[in-house]
Amino acid sequence: MSLRPPEPTVRDVGEFGLIAAITEGLGPTASVPVSVGDDCAVLAPTGRLAVSTDAMIEDVHFKRVWSSAHDVGRKAVASAMADVEAMGARPLGLVVSASLPKDLPASWARELTAGIRAEAELCGAQLVGGDITSGDKIGIVCTVFGDLEGRTPTLRCGAVPGQVVAYIGNLGMAEAGLTVLRRGFRSPAAVVNAHRVPAPPYGQGIVASEAGAGAMIDCSDGLVADLRHIAEASGVVIALETDALQVAEPQKTVAAAIGGAEPLDFILRGGDDHALLATFAPGRVPAGWTVIGGVAAADGTPGVLVDGRPWDADGGWTHF
Amino acid sequence: MSLRPPEPTVRDVGEFGLIAAITEGLGPTASVPVSVGDDCAVLAPTGRLAVSTDAMIEDVHFKRVWSSAHDVGRKAVASAMADVEAMGARPLGLVVSASLPKDLPASWARELTAGIRAEAELCGAQLVGGDITSGDKIGIVCTVFGDLEGRTPTLRCGAVPGQVVAYIGNLGMAEAGLTVLRRGFRSPAAVVNAHRVPAPPYGQGIVASEAGAGAMIDCSDGLVADLRHIAEASGVVIALETDALQVAEPQKTVAAAIGGAEPLDFILRGGDDHALLATFAPGRVPAGWTVIGGVAAADGTPGVLVDGRPWDADGGWTHF
Numbered sequence: 039m040s041l042r043p044p045e046p047t048v049r050d051v052g053e054f055g056l057i058a059a060i061t062e063g064l065g066p067t068a069s070v071p072v073s074v075g076d077d078c079a080v081l082a083p084t085g086r087l088a089v090s091t092d093a094m095i096e097d098v099h100f101k102r103v104w105s106s107a108h109d110v111g112r113k114a115v116a117s118a119m120a121d122v123e124a125m126g127a128r129p130l131g132l133v134v135s136a137s138l139p140k141d142l143p144a145s146w147a148r149e150l151t152a153g154i155r156a157e158a159e160l161c162g163a164q165l166v167g168g169d170i171t172s173g174d175k176i177g178i179v180c181t182v183f184g185d186l187e188g189r190t191p192t193l194r195c196g197a198v199p200g201q202v203v204a205y206i207g208n209l210g211m212a213e214a215g216l217t218v219l220r221r222g223f224r225s226p227a228a229v230v231n232a233h234r235v236p237a238p239p240y241g242q243g244i245v246a247s248e249a250g251a252g253a254m255i256d257c258s259d260g261l262v263a264d265l266r267h268i269a270e271a272s273g274v275v276i277a278l279e280t281d282a283l284q285v286a287e288p289q290k291t292v293a294a295a296i297g298g299a300e301p302l303d304f305i306l307r308g309g310d311d312h313a314l315l316a317t318f319a320p321g322r323v324p325a326g327w328t329v330i331g332g333v334a335a336a337d338g339t340p341g342v343l344v345d346g347r348p349w350d351a352d353g354g355w356t357h358f
Numbered sequence: 359m360s361l362r363p364p365e366p367t368v369r370d371v372g373e374f375g376l377i378a379a380i381t382e383g384l385g386p387t388a389s390v391p392v393s394v395g396d397d398c399a400v401l402a403p404t405g406r407l408a409v410s411t412d413a414m415i416e417d418v419h420f421k422r423v424w425s426s427a428h429d430v431g432r433k434a435v436a437s438a439m440a441d442v443e444a445m446g447a448r449p450l451g452l453v454v455s456a457s458l459p460k461d462l463p464a465s466w467a468r469e470l471t472a473g474i475r476a477e478a479e480l481c482g483a484q485l486v487g488g489d490i491t492s493g494d495k496i497g498i499v500c501t502v503f504g505d506l507e508g509r510t511p512t513l514r515c516g517a518v519p520g521q522v523v524a525y526i527g528n529l530g531m532a533e534a535g536l537t538v539l540r541r542g543f544r545s546p547a548a549v550v551n552a553h554r555v556p557a558p559p560y561g562q563g564i565v566a567s568e569a570g571a572g573a574m575i576d577c578s579d580g581l582v583a584d585l586r587h588i589a590e591a592s593g594v595v596i597a598l599e600t601d602a603l604q605v606a607e608p609q610k611t612v613a614a615a616i617g618g619a620e621p622l623d624f625i626l627r628g629g630d631d632h633a634l635l636a637t638f639a640p641g642r643v644p645a646g647w648t649v650i651g652g653v654a655a656a657d658g659t660p661g662v663l664v665d666g667r668p669w670d671a672d673g674g675w676t677h678f
Contacts, residue, residue, distance in 0.1 A: 077444040078408035088398035091453040124397040133411040135499040181501040
């Protein structure tokens with residue numbers, strides 16, 4: 039029998055040790071003239087500032103048995119920063135408040151930090167501050183900042199009849215991944231990884247804004263649910279054509295494996311991939327975006343039609 | 359025996375019901391052109407933006423048996439916004455992420471919100487966004503924003519030998535309050551209320567900045583501990599003179615009641631009142647601020663002297 043020394047925990051390393059590791063090498067830049075280490079950070083955006091906050095809680099939004107600490111850090115940043123993209127803003131910075139159990143391995147906390155910083159770097163944002171407390175479960179609150187750089191923010195309420203609806207990014211991949219993980223499987227890798235680390239189409243929010251997008255949102259509640267947010271805010275009907283939606287091979291695999299489910303359902307109901315959904319004047323859809331429907335005047339209640347049929351609030355077709 | 363209907367819980371009201379109550383009446387203003395309800399809020403500060411985040415966790419930072427929900431909401435905002443004051447910025451806005459147990463009475467959540475909005479109004483900031491999740495314990499993360507309005511931020515590193523050290527606000531009141539609450543008492547009211555709702559001296563951060571403050575910090579870790587942060591960041595020695603510190607009557611009462619404690623200790627060790635501490639050129643101390651010491655060159659290690667004697671890292675005098 040061999041005895042391994044116990045792995046150091048968050049309690050062993052302490053708040054100040056963790057903060058030192060997290061903030062190592064973070065310094066001032068042109069857009070962050072005061073970085074970590076004072077009472078506040080100071081941001082110097084060139085335009086107005088887009089701000090959003092998003093919490094990710096263990097066993098609600100992720101499980102430690104399904105995702106690595108690095109995955110969790112990346113997902114926390116990605117899912118929050120997708121909101122910045124959806125305004126047409128450029129990711130600038132973020133602050134993170136983490137609640138960590140005292141007996142959490144210190145290595146887990148360090149990997150979480152590495153994931154946070156990796157995703158921040160990927161989207162071009164700087165970690166500018168944070169807070170660590172102890173808690174029974176892991177909780178990560180990311181508050182993210184984006185520079186509008188003089189652009190007008192693209193809101194949910196700007197969809198106009200006659201525009202087309204388009205998306206860029208993944209749809210229903212994370213949902214298919216969550217489905218297999220819940221059943222105890224770890225493949226197909228493409229969908230499982232999509233659950234672990236979403237891949238928002240960074241930079242495309244600005245592209246959409248510059249193409250004159252009417253309304254924009256990131257897809258986090260589900261494709262139909264998020265299109266409904268646009269429809270209701272804009273007072274229009276959005277007609278979604280499922281022919282335009284491409285079901286991916288691994289989604290078909292998962293649907294078949296779980297017993298004849300409809301793979302399109304992952305796409306229509308699934309959120310958490312943080313694709314961008316936007317409306318454009320016909321002919322002004324940017325390269326790489328896929329048109330999936332159109333905007334019509336609301337003759338009564340605003341909402342979403344799927345292949346011409348109403349879709350109810352539970353995310354399914356209305357049965358009448 | 360009378361049966362009262364069970365009080366509705368957070369679970370009964372649901373996330374969207376809570377959010378509707380929280381955001382009621384919040385709309386766009388000149389400095390917040392996009393308020394709650396879209397992917398992001400949009401802030402339009404006139405200068406650079408000071409940003410800080412602060413978490414408050416049940417049974418770590420407050421207890422439900424000691425503080426009302428309204429108190430907790432006010433404290434969460436006040437303790438975070440004090441960091442904005444300490445930069446010389448004007449409170450502009452905040453986002454709040456709340457983790458709430460599902461069986462929490464909905465009335466508690468509403469009172470929490472009322473407290474958050476009351477304190478925000480007191481300091482002139484707007485609630486611009488948030489997030490609600492469920493959790494075992496109540497956790498409130500406030501991320502706060504301040505407008506520097508063209509002023510240079512006042513950092514911790516700007517103390518210069520020859521300056522004086524001054525403060526404004528309460529010192530050691532919350533600590534005395536916590537002491538009696540821990541022993542099961544609920545009075546004196548002045549100190550117990552100071553624990554429940556700190557009273558940062560709103561507006562005085564700008565006053566200090568305009569008076570040319572060298573360094574500034576809000577007192578949250580303790581008077582000596584926070585002066586040490588300034589001393590170390592600035593590479594100076596801060597000499598604190600306890601004669602200048604006024605012990606309040608209720609602090610004397612508490613010290614006597616708990617058996618001959620030194621009431622000055624509440625002031626030297628206590629944080630959580632969020633007084634402002636700053637250094638000024640002699641003769642430039644703003645009205646209302648109290649001089650409590652001076653800044654000297656560090657002849658060796660930067661740090662804090664209390665009445666000419668070194669004070670060790672545990673917050674007590676070094677015994678040698």
